[in-house]
Amino acid sequence: MDDLSGRLAALIRESDLIQGKFIAESLARLPQPEREEFERYLRFCLANGESIPSLADAYLGMVDGIMGEQLYFARNGRYRYSRLDEVESHVYADPEYMGRYVRGIAISLYLWPQHQEIKRFFQDALPAKMAGAYLEVGPGHGMFFLHALRGGGFNRYLGIDISPTSLAATRTLLDSGVFGNFSGYELILADFLSVEPPQPVAACVAGEVLEHVERPELFLRKFRRCAAPGGFIFISTCVNAPVIDHIHNFNGVEGLEALFSSAGLDIDKRLLVPHAGRSVEQAAAMRLPISMAYVLRKA
Numbered sequence: 001m002d003d004l005s006g007r008l009a010a011l012i013r014e015s016d017l018i019q020g021k022f023i024a025e026s027l028a029r030l031p032q033p034e035r036e037e038f039e040r041y042l043r044f045c046l047a048n049g050e051s052i053p054s055l056a057d058a059y060l061g062m063v064d065g066i067m068g069e070q071l072y073f074a075r076n077g078r079y080r081y082s083r084l085d086e087v088e089s090h091v092y093a094d095p096e097y098m099g100r101y102v103r104g105i106a107i108s109l110y111l112w113p114q115h116q117e118i119k120r121f122f123q124d125a126l127p128a129k130m131a132g133a134y135l136e137v138g139p140g141h142g143m144f145f146l147h148a149l150r151g152g153g154f155n156r157y158l159g160i161d162i163s164p165t166s167l168a169a170t171r172t173l174l175d176s177g178v179f180g181n182f183s184g185y186e187l188i189l190a191d192f193l194s195v196e197p198p199q200p201v202a203a204c205v206a207g208e209v210l211e212h213v214e215r216p217e218l219f220l221r222k223f224r225r226c227a228a229p230g231g232f233i234f235i236s237t238c239v240n241a242p243v244i245d246h247i248h249n250f251n252g253v254e255g256l257e258a259l260f261s262s263a264g265l266d267i268d269k270r271l272l273v274p275h276a277g278r279s280v281e282q283a284a285a286m287r288l289p290i291s292m293a294y295v296l297r298k299a
């Protein structure tokens with residue numbers, strides 16, 4: 001084995017001792033199948049124009065960006081931006097920025113405890129087989145979409161993303177052959193709130209998208225409309241987690257769950273991952289990040 005992840009951790013450590021140590025510890029804890037999949041993901045990146053230095057750079061760039069936003073959040077008590085038009089041009093429509101960002105997030109899926117837990121929660125919860133279509137909003141790096149396609153349990157697969165770079169990343173991943181051979185999926189470049197997706201669909205998935213929209217209540221109502229009765233609905237999001245393109249901070253876990261309820265969505269399963277070393281209550285009181293994932297169904 002090449003140990004690409006070990007090389008990535010070592011290179012990150014050269015620039016940032018704390019991140020390097022954190023990653024090395026996280027890798028040491030990673031179950032072997034996930035470590036192998038991470039190696040495979042890194043091999044895929046290298047075959048598609050990346051290098052270990054460019055991946056380290058993408059990851060560190062994302063971490064630096066988050067630290068800058070954390071500072072802003074601590075000083076001002078709110079995220080820097082609250083409107084889509086404030087972030088659209090320098091995030092979603094900037095291929096340079098977005099390309100590094102989706103790689104950074106994909107790496108964090110394997111290495112950050114909150115993202116690992118959400119990925120496992122999603123993989124355990126997604127029904128193996130369901131008649132009907134799978135709709136994913138904001139596939140980004142494409143790893144969740146890939147998981148759904150690999151299972152092959154749906155009749156049709158549709159992804160909608162507002163960023164051309166994210167769609168290209170998803171398409172490159174699926175067409176690479178590294179994780180299997182997939183065909184017949186559709187990817188649409190659009191803001192979910194301004195398209196009419198086919199409906200009803202058997203599964204509606206949106207991982208880490210809700211905090212990127214101005215009016216999450218409209219998003220949730222539309223999600224509900226898309227879902228078939230008894231359909232699988234998956235949402236993950238976060239509170240107090242400043243990132244440049246997070247434009248909506250929920251009023252805590254309760255605030256988010258009240259939005260589900262007013263959109264006509266019941267909670268089937270819930271995963272709450274508070275900031276490391278804190279309980280959910282402590283994180284909420286200290287306005288520290290809490291990651292959240294839900295399996296929902298139509299009320």
Ligand SMILES: C[S@@+](CC[C@H](N)C(=O)[O-])C[C@H]1O[C@@H](n2cnc3c(N)ncnc32)[C@H](O)[C@@H]1O
Pocket residue numbers: 092105137138139140141142144160161162163166190191192193206207208209212213236
């Ligand atoms: C943080 S990434 C999430 C990637 C992946 N789903 C995950 O859970 O890690 C957010 C993605 O949502 C997309 N996005 C944000 N707002 C959107 C909207 N209104 N409609 C469609 N896609 C959107 C972004 O372009 C980006 O690819």
